[in-house]
Amino acid sequence: MDPLEQLAHWGNEMNEFVSVHDQSFKHYVYSSDLKVSRTMDNILEVEKQQRIETEQQLEIINPNQIYVSNLCVGAGFFSQVFIGTHNNIEVACKRYEMKGDMFYNETANLKLLNLQQYVPRFYGILQLDVFYYIVMEMVHGITIEHYLNTNPNPFELFSILRKIIKALIHMHSIGVTHADISNSNILVYNVGNSSRIKFVDFGISCNSNPNIKVHYKGKNGYIAPELLDEGKTRKSLNEKTDVYSFSVLLKEILARNILLDNYNGVSIDWSTILSKCSSIDQINRPTFAEILNYFYVV
Known part of the structure; x- marks a missing residue:
């Protein structure tokens, strides 16, 4: 076989190789797309069923x-x-x-x-x-943001912070992450008379159900750094993200110089609390049960 015939033979073999593998690749892509399509159908069917079950468990108001x-x-x-x-x-x-x-x-x-x-x-x-x-x-209260503009009593404000922490301890104990803690999503009522708090806006909250769908859209400035990576949102959204948001709220309060450095003779190390709660790595942030230890004096 002369060189030109050899070259033509190699060319035919290469074309056959490409053709066979191209068909295999197309078959692989089709199979993968089919699997993805079926997976998405399954996910959507599960979500649909969960929503039906959710509605069945809810009170439908006439x-x-x-x-x-x-x-x-x-x-x-x-x-x-x-x-x-x-x-x-x-x-x-x-x-x-x-x-x-x-x-x-x-x-x-x-x-x-x-x-x-x-x-x-x-x-x-x-x-x-x-x-x-x-x-x-209907809660007749004011947001923390507006409450801070009323020149609150430092002891009352300290007590409110304790109530916020205790509420979050309980919330997390049953697997719920609020995910949108901010100065506008906590209401204060009965101000000046045993003030109480209520959390509102649970639209992006999540619970321990791994199938719950989460699209994180928290308030700017309160978002934990790990949630800025969109691909990790669901995995990273947990009680430690609430801790970070709490640190932003605490920083805002401290900036107003309302809180005292000493309550009932006990010094409060605000800088340490703030530093731990705002850690970039969520593993290093304390739980709210641990944070409460700093608030035992009142």
């Missing part, structure tokens, strides 16, 4: 038994809160335009935490026209 006013008392990126009346009780009606992940996250975790003193009481869900509502207790 539209004839509730009045929702047009008075909006709060608004966020994805929802608005309106005043309503249900069974002759004033209620807050949080309106979503669709029953998406945030709607289901909030309803599931409010139900899980229902009747706890640190969250609004949950009454049920409601559909009116094209909107979906979460109906809950």
